[in-house]
């Protein structure tokens with residue numbers, strides 16, 4: 001509860017004493033302090049600025065913060081042994097203590113923190129043997145122990161999820177155990193370890209013997225006799241020692257530079273917060289658009305068309321409603337669905353502007369018989385009637401449960417209309433960034449992954465139509481939702497009907513770097529855009545583009561920088577953080593988003609692989625599904 005946590009934070013401040021400058025702001029609102037994040041008024045993230053802490057760690061104070069998920073005290077001046085008991089911090093996932101001066105051995109309490117995913121103890125003065133207790137931390141993905149004084153042999157650490165591991169520059173010897181043989185060589189630099197993956201071959205009983213050959217250069221480590229081996233070992237040891245010293249000096253230099261840079265750390269965090277705010281503000285735009293749209297109630301499609309055309313100054317004196325009505329039979333339907341209305345009825349329907357897009361304006365039209373459809377008035381159609389018909393027939397023939405069906409079209413010289421099924425829950429964009437008020441529908445993990453899968457399946461269907469078939473305009477406003485929140489991809493096939501947009505559009509934030517002509521978008525560029533959309537689903541942030549003065553972030557780059565900085569869990573939308581038991585799957589989806597947004601098209605997965613991976617992670621989150629997904633309110 002807040003009072004406990006506030007007291008704890010005050011105590012922490014007192015404990016580290018007047019020697020520090022952090023938390024000099026309003027003490028009554030700890031949850032708003034820089035470096036502190038709270039949920040339900042309990043501190044979940046505590047990041048203290050670099051170079052602000054001296055002395056020993058006030059463990060009794062920290063141990064009160066039982067909701068803590070991330071604790072970062074990196075690049076400070078904390079010393080002494082790591083305090084005895086922080087085992088109450090059972091929620092802790094990320095513990096970053098690198099770049100301090102902690103001494104003595106790794107305390108046992110660490111091995112009871114079963115939620116730990118990232119553990120960074122690098123660049124301290126920890127000593128003693130590396131304990132095998134790390135094997136208890138089965139969720140561990142990162143274990144950084146480099147640049148310490150650990151000695152002796154390396155225990156076998158076999159953790160299924162461990163993908164970042166480093167014990168370089170410690171006094172380790174003996175052979176690299178089996179479970180770690182698959183790690184890269186540079187995980188063991190500056191040690192006397194031997195055997196796979198290192199080039200140095202172990203002496204016969206190197207497993208037990210610290211006198212194992214540390215043949216760094218590995219030259220000549222073949223069939224030589226015992227005396228030769230010894231000679232080699234001596235040389236190699238000297239090489240490694242010199243290498244280590246040089247390495248250490250370099251590292252210290254690096255640390256020094258980092259420490260200096262860290263003083264700019266404050267500014268960086270503020271920037272991220274500012275970016276978030278800007279993103280949120282940008283995200284509210286669709287809500288405003290929706291409100292405007294609501295004001296247009298009562299217009300008819302014909303009136304809307306007429307108003308738009310007279311505003312454009314085109315076809316003076318000619319009412320498109322009349323001219324269109326005169327050609328009533330020209331509304332062309334696709335498929336075998338019953339023709340429940342004709343053009344005249346459509347033009348009489350009351351219309352509401354849904355929004356303006358790249359290809360024209362979209363309206364919601366309610367026909368007199370009660371049928372609701374979405375009508376898109378295309379602008380700037382540059383191709384001939386024959387070509388238009390050919391292309392639109394192709395679009396109308398697409399039939400997949402993850403595409404918004406095109407039901408009919410109308411073509412005349414002045415007016416081109418497309419009639420789609422109306423999607424009652426609107427677009428993913430509006431849902432993610434629209435209404436932030438109390439009436440907002442929360443998007444839980446299950447729904448978000450279902451939307452991701454639906455979008456991938458829709459695009460996969462398009463890609464299956466032929467190697468040169470792509471969507472070309474994947475973004476969250478083109479992912480529409482049915483009443484049960486199933487995703488349907490809209491706007492496919494339109495980029496060949498109209499000319500290129502005259503001004504930059506929102507699609508810019510989704511566009512793959514290699515795309516120069518918006519009408520020539522490869523399948524791998526679709527995958528890129530879908531990747532941005534996955535990141536949007538996970539972070540709750542809208543990708544933006546500088547050209548639109550949105551001053552936002554390049555979403556893929558931002559995510560990558562946060563992940564590189566090891567703040568992975570902090571990229572996620574706050575609404576998602578309550579689904580802690582699926583954090584692994586969230587990280588998997590994040591990785592997929594990052595893979596899809598690879599710079600080079602060849603490095604991106606195919607759409608089928610994307611769909612398969614989403615399906616798999618959905619399956620595995622269903623398996624460990626102890627969470628109770630929120631009931632999603634059905635709105636009418």
Ligand SMILES: Nc1ncnc2c1ncn2[C@@H]1O[C@H](COP(=O)(O)OP(=O)(O)OP(=O)(O)O)[C@@H](O)[C@H]1O
Pocket residue numbers: 354355356357358359360361362374376404420421422423424426427473477478480490491505507
């Ligand atoms: N079939 C539909 N059902 C419900 N809402 C729709 C439908 N089609 C479009 N919309 C909504 O209408 C608005 C305008 O859509 P439109 O497709 O014209 O533009 P866009 O998606 O914002 O941009 P672009 O044209 O570049 O794809 C969007 O907010 C979209 O959510």
